[in-house]
Amino acid sequence: MSFKRTPNHQKYVNKKRIIQCIQECSSISRAEIAVKLQLSKPTVSLVVDELIQEKWVFEKGIGESSSQGGRRPIQLFFNERAAYIIGTDIGGTKVKIVLCDLSGNILADTSFSTNIYLQSGLLKQMAIETDRLLAKNQIAKDRILGMGVGIPGITQTASGLVIEAPSLGWIQYPFIAEAKRYFDFPIFVDNDVNAAALGEQWLGNAQNKRNVLFIAVGTGIGSGIILNNQLYRGASSAAGEMGYMVTNKEDMKREFKPIFHRYGYLESVAGGKSIGAHFTRAVLKDPHHSFFERAQSSELSGEDAFLFAKKGDSTAIAVINDAIEHLAYGIVNAACLLNPEVIILGGGVLNSSEYILPRIREIVDRYLPSLVEMKTSQLGENAGVLGAVSLFLREHDSILNFHNEGDY
Structure with a gap:
């Protein structure tokens, strides 16, 4: 069998490289461009x-004169408004939808409550909100290349099937098949944290990095893993479920009970909900606490x-330091295995990153065999x-897709 590239294929590859x-x-x-890509003029x-x-x-421009007296060559620009893309983040609390140009500039956004529409039809409401967004911004539907969707659960990108999304009550939910009833453009779906890793x-904060842990x-607690510039999804699309890491074997011996049904150990001791629960229990032991x-x-x-810890409350500090230790040990375990160039921390708890990050760094630097860059999410709630x-x-297989062509 010949693996030689046909002239047509080569032209398409060149076209992708040039754009x-x-x-x-x-x-x-x-x-x-010819010099940079080593192609003929x-x-x-x-x-x-x-x-x-x-x-x-x-x-x-026709180009200005150069210092040698000749005219400057005509300059080429990418048309970021040649088409548009819809980005959707389905969360347990709200669904956020953005209208983006091809460079990732958000032109408009909207959101609605997840719970209100979960029973009556989440996809139907997404379609209504999307139409409203396009009409308001006077963008014709045929200018939309398609939509990407992040979902809080184990999701198969190839089939568009949501294996399980506990906060939405979805099990074996055929998301793409259902979405086709409401949208006539291509849609791709993935786990929300995988999507956030791609966004960063x-x-x-992970631009130009090929090995990323978000x-x-x-x-x-979840993570998105990019290895050698490819999103790593695992054998059953469940890679990155860091919340299931065990960071204290003694707890497991005592028949550990997760904070929510089907939640893992780490998120049950270091997630936002568990920090609140542990703080409540600690406060109830101290009748003098405000x-x-x-x-x-x-x-x-x-x-x-976090509010009380920042004020110097010893009960809150003890609870948070315990959670931070668990989280840091989980990060050490993941980083030892994956050896990322950068670790990006995002999510709600990291609104208090100035309190958390130095403490995590201290533990990670102490136990990790090689140093790693650690940052908070630059995109924040838009990740x-x-x-x-x-x-x-x-x-989406289009001229703009170059990641899956390998490295040129």
């Missing part, structure tokens, strides 16, 4: 003319614990939606 080059280096001339000119005709690229690599610490009465009537939150857009660009 990627223009996208990353706007503005750039045809001659500069006629090849570059032919492809660029096609890209201009298809409106992916536009040119500006595309536009956030950890989301919210009610639960939150004692409130703790008697309702459970305190993780935010309450999920922008990651969903990035997911679409990676998975």
